[in-house]
Every structure is written in C-alpha cells, then in structure tokens.
Amino acid sequence: MSIKIPQNENYNDFMSWWTCVKENFTEMLDFDFSSQTGQKRSISKLLNRAKQSFLNKNNSGVIDLNDLFNLVQDLDFLKTNNYEFFNTYKSKLISGLSNNFFYLTGTWFEIRIARMLIETKFSFEQPDPPDFEIKINGNSLGIECYAPRARIGDDILKRISNSIKNKEREYKKHPWKSSHTILFIDGTWLKRAEGSFEINTSNLLTSQFREGLIQAINKNKCFEFVIVFFFGHDRTKNGGSRSYSCVYSPTTITNLELSQFKNTFLENYIEGDNQILLPDLPDD
Numbered sequence: 001m002s003i004k005i006p007q008n009e010n011y012n013d014f015m016s017w018w019t020c021v022k023e024n025f026t027e028m029l030d031f032d033f034s035s036q037t038g039q040k041r042s043i044s045k046l047l048n049r050a051k052q053s054f055l056n057k058n059n060s061g062v063i064d065l066n067d068l069f070n071l072v073q074d075l076d077f078l079k080t081n082n083y084e085f086f087n088t089y090k091s092k093l094i095s096g097l098s099n100n101f102f103y104l105t106g107t108w109f110e111i112r113i114a115r116m117l118i119e120t121k122f123s124f125e126q127p128d129p130p131d132f133e134i135k136i137n138g139n140s141l142g143i144e145c146y147a148p149r150a151r152i153g154d155d156i157l158k159r160i161s162n163s164i165k166n167k168e169r170e171y172k173k174h175p176w177k178s179s180h181t182i183l184f185i186d187g188t189w190l191k192r193a194e195g196s197f198e199i200n201t202s203n204l205l206t207s208q209f210r211e212g213l214i215q216a217i218n219k220n221k222c223f224e225f226v227i228v229f230f231f232g233h234d235r236t237k238n239g240g241s242r243s244y245s246c247v248y249s250p251t252t253i254t255n256l257e258l259s260q261f262k263n264t265f266l267e268n269y270i271e272g273d274n275q276i277l278l279p280d281l282p283d284d
Contacts (some may be wrong), residue, residue, distance in 0.1 A: 142178030
C-alpha cells in the first residue's frame with residue numbers, strides 16, 4: 001500500500017489522503033461511518049478530529065492522520081499475511097467496546113505487536129492470557145500487551161510502575177503456562193499525556209526515568225522481561241514513515257531463549273536519532 005502523505009498544508013492533498021484512509025477502513029472493516037453506530041466509533045472520532053485540526057491549521061491533524069494511516073497499513077499487512085488474526089482484530093475494532101478510546105488503543109497496540117512478530121519471523125498463538133505465545137528451542141515465551149489509560153498531567157514513570165504492579169496481580173490470579181513471561185507496555189499515550197508533543201529518540205527519557213524504570217522492573221516477581229514502546233510519526237523521513245522506539249529492561253538476561261528473542265525482535269526497533277511527533281490525546 002503506497003499513498004503520498006502531504007508534507008505541507010495543501011488542502012487538496014490532505015483531503016485526498018484523509019478520504020483514502022477513511023475508504024480503507026470502510027473496506028477492511030465493513031465500517032459504515034455515516035451510520036449512528038459508526039459515528040460513535042473512536043476511529044470515526046479520530047478521523048474527524050484530524051480533519052478539523054488540519055482545517056484549524058493545527059499540525060496535529062497531519063500527525064494524527066498519519067497514525068491512523070499506520071493502523072490501516074498494519075491491518076492490510078495482517079490481512080495479507082495472516083487472515084485469521086486479521087479477522088480476530090477486525091471483530092474487536094467493530095465491536096461496541098471500540099467506542100472506548102482506550103479499548104481501541106489496547107487493540108491497536110496488539111495489532112502493532114502482531115505485525116512486528118510476523119515481520120521478525122516469529123510464529124505465535126494467542127491463548128489469552130497471554131496475548132501472544134511464541135516458542136524458541138521448544139520453550140514457550142508468553143507476551144502480555146498493555147496500553148495504560150492516560151490522562152493529561154499523568155506522571156509517566158508512576159503510571160508505568162503501576163501498570164507493572166497491576167499486571168503482576170492479574171498474573172498471580174491467572175498464571176500462564178508459558179515457560180517465560182514478557183510484558184509489553186505502550187508508553188505513547190502516557191508520554192503525550194505528560195505534555196510532550198515531540199520526543200527525540202536518542203535522548204528519549206531522562207536518567208531519572210530510566211533509574212525508576214529499573215527499580216520498578218526489578219521489584220516485580222512475575223515478568224522476566226519488560227519493554228516500553230513509543231510510536232509516532234518520524235519527521236526526519238518522507239511520506240508514510242513511522243518510527244518505533246523502545247526502552248527495555250537493562251537487567252542482564254541469562255536465559256538463552258529470552259536473549260535470542262530480545263536480539264531478534266528488537267534488532268530493528270532500538271532507539272535511533274530521530275525526531276518523533278506524538279499523536280494527540282482524544283477529547284473524551
């Protein structure tokens with residue numbers, strides 16, 4: 001899928017792109033944006049807000065539409081490479097639950113991770129819990145994905161620390177059968193709630209944050225490997241680009257399977273020297 005993304009404030013280019021994104025959602029999700037039900041969906045609200053922001057000459061309109069375009073690309077990738085998983089996420093995206101923005105971000109995060117796993121040649125199942133389970137050398141690695149609810153003014157370190165604790169409690173109530181346990185956290189919306197519109201991935205987080213994250217990870221007794229992801233529009237590249245940045249546990253991993261997974265899965269997703277523009281938070 002190749003669509004030219006406007007690099008300026010040309011109305012015709014933006015509206016052509018906006019219409020294309022909307023039509024792709026309609027086609028892939030059998031989504032009727034004009035219906036009363038369709039208008040309640042978070043995807044519909046985000047599309048309309050992106051257009052309104054653009055008309056108000058707010059740069060977030062282009063950033064937000066690029067983020068939605070990335071979701072279209074991820075869905076198209078799953079549809080092409082694993083139709084069964086595509087149908088699973090399609091059902092989630094058209095369910096009434098997707099009216100809630102933070103249900104949408106959780107599903108969106110899983111879709112991103114599913115694509116990343118496929119791209120790095122990992123076959124997986126979805127036992128739920130955890131969200132994904134892969135096998136390396138006959139041993140299973142369970143991966144749970146979590147996109148914490150974000151509110152304006154949230155302290156990102158506190159929210160991530162609490163997220164680890166919450167997932168620990170869930171795990172203790174319903175432990176997985178996986179040999180090894182991994183927790184993925186989407187920090188995008190938390191960083192945006194903190195007030196950051198833009199981050200530089202070469203100095204993404206302060207030393208205070210990193211030290212606090214190490215403490216939070218080391219205190220947990222359930223997850224052997226914790227990764228925090230940030231997704232945004234990479235302003236240093238042209239058209240349709242996206243950039244992944246992640247902070248992972250600095251604790252030494254001695255287990256062979258976990259080490260192999262980390263090195264393979266994160267090979268293309270480690271921090272680089274890029275300027276990342278974050279999508280805006282919803283109004284509701």
